[in-house]
Amino acid sequence: MTTVTAPPAARPAAPTTTPKARRRSPMAWIREHTLLAVTVVIFVFMLLPNAVILWMSFNRPVGKFDYVWHQFSLDAWLNPCANNEMCHSIGLSLQIGVVATIVATILGTMIAFAMVRYRFKARSGVNALLFLPMAAPEVVMGATLAALFFNTIGPGGLGFWTITIAHVMFCVSYVVVTVKSRLAGMDPTLERAAQDLYATPAQTFRHVTLPLVAPGIAAAALLAFALSVDDYIITVFTAGNLETFPMYIWGSVQRAYPAQIDVIGSLMLLGTMAVIALSQIVGRARTARR
């Protein structure tokens, strides 16, 4: 064993003068602020249409077309239903959305459980079929559905229920995918532990499985509702004489464009933001309480 001598630590000479605060080059300034600039540009790009809608909703309704700014006014906000047709279409869209969401969420959740929990013969086949409504072009699906309804219940039967059935059909796929991923991420021993702790299968589902999968189901329901309220193409093919909100807006481009459309758009925007903000506040309060 040789003796090891630690080399004397190189001691930096004590600075005799304090170094001058270095002048920062303009390049450094640009480097540091590029990210900020790009971020601002992207946000403006994404939010500008929303801002325009909000701004235009305060336009004074004068004629049929309110594309151009006339004058500031609260008229549109005070009378959002001045145009009866429009409000009727919103009501219809919301009704269809609620029914389709409930049916699709229940069906899709059950399908998701079956797909994750059981190994059956046609499992991979069913999986592919479920994916079809998401992959197929909407125009094709809409046309197919129209042909189906024409040949079964006849053109007179088109209306609320045919739209709802069509919406359930494409929403189910999204619900299945969303719930499935949540279920697949769940530890299977939790359910075994529940059974081991005297929970019957029904109690296990109610007290363990459902609360754990609930966030997935809620997300799926929201997605389904948004998809249903928003859908235009498939709805047109199955609506018959009815007019949903997206159909109304589309049609209104030709007939009339009242400022109230911007009011509804703004309300939807603000509503969504409120929901997001609320969930953030609740989540933060929950973490703080612990």
Next chain:
Amino acid sequence: MSSNDVLGRTEGGDLRLVGLTKRYGSFTAVDDLDLTVPQGSFFALLGASGCGKTTTLRMVSGLEEPTIGQIFLGDEDVTDRKPYRRPVNTVFQNYALFPHLDIYENVAFGLRRRGRKDVRKPVEEMLDLVELGHLAKRKPNQLSGGQQQRIALARALINQPQVLLLDEPLGALDLKLRRQMQIELKRIQLEVGLTFVHVTHDQEEAMTMADTIAVMNAGRIEQMGSPAELYENPRTTFVANFLGQSNLIPGTVEGVTGETATISAHGQRLTLDAARCPVTSGPVILGVRPEKVQIALSAEEVPAGSNQLAGGVVLDTSFIGVSTQYLVKLPSGEEISVFEQNTGREIQRPGAEVVVFWDPSQGFGLEGGQDIEAGADIEEVAA
């Protein structure tokens, strides 16, 4: 060989497995298992991964159905009872605490499912038993591994099951915490007096806690007994190698005179207690634990009456602190391992010529013709 008689207990609440078999297709996970776990005992099922111990446990809990065989709790046949109808609870390997419920509700879960309204007192008592009463309002993911482990235990114990099953309960903890929890578990078991069935691949864990250990291999029980019994008198090479280490020397029984069996191995004469020798003639395997073997520099140093193997050369020396481990190569090519306690004796370097010897009463005999390596490397793979 029922161990009831040994413990002098009645058969009242014993767990009995009768001809229990589980097959998955052509693979037999548990093979015709007969086992009695006396009421109130701490019983360990010890074996490498894939030996069928966890499957056995899950059949007892009801989470797995046996292919053939019966499970009795006391006199009652519970084979066909659903898991939620059995007075059996499990501490799962990954704890399986319900992440959406707080600690209090996790512990109260079993009582609530059986319709008990007033759960406050038992839950608080149980949390005190595991010394975590102050964490009642936390969620499981805010607890450390050791704390979660204790909550899992409390959640099972609160139901006062006839049998508590522990599935590798300490596997996820680090070494220091594991030691601590071993002592804790043993304390709790003595305090509550319930039957604990503990599944583990860690022989040290099984030896520390269990009253009785059953060593499992390939779906069968190789040997069952108290830790000391298994260690001192293994009956198969698998047990000899899996539970601690053994030097196994194949030889032939020359004859038995009185209480001594004489064995010849590699041309040397060795002796063994006749009571510990399973055969009276023919091939035999003589076993001796490394810590019972000593080394000497010459034959003169060896005390009279010892078994000795001369002409060894030290192959490897590892100084551990408390002991020194030697690997000695004999002229026959066999390698003998020796653990010498650190008593200040001079340490032999590799290359030194030595004689290995041991007290004949410390050896054990195994039936000849077994695979000498059986069970030797398994633990490393499993760990």
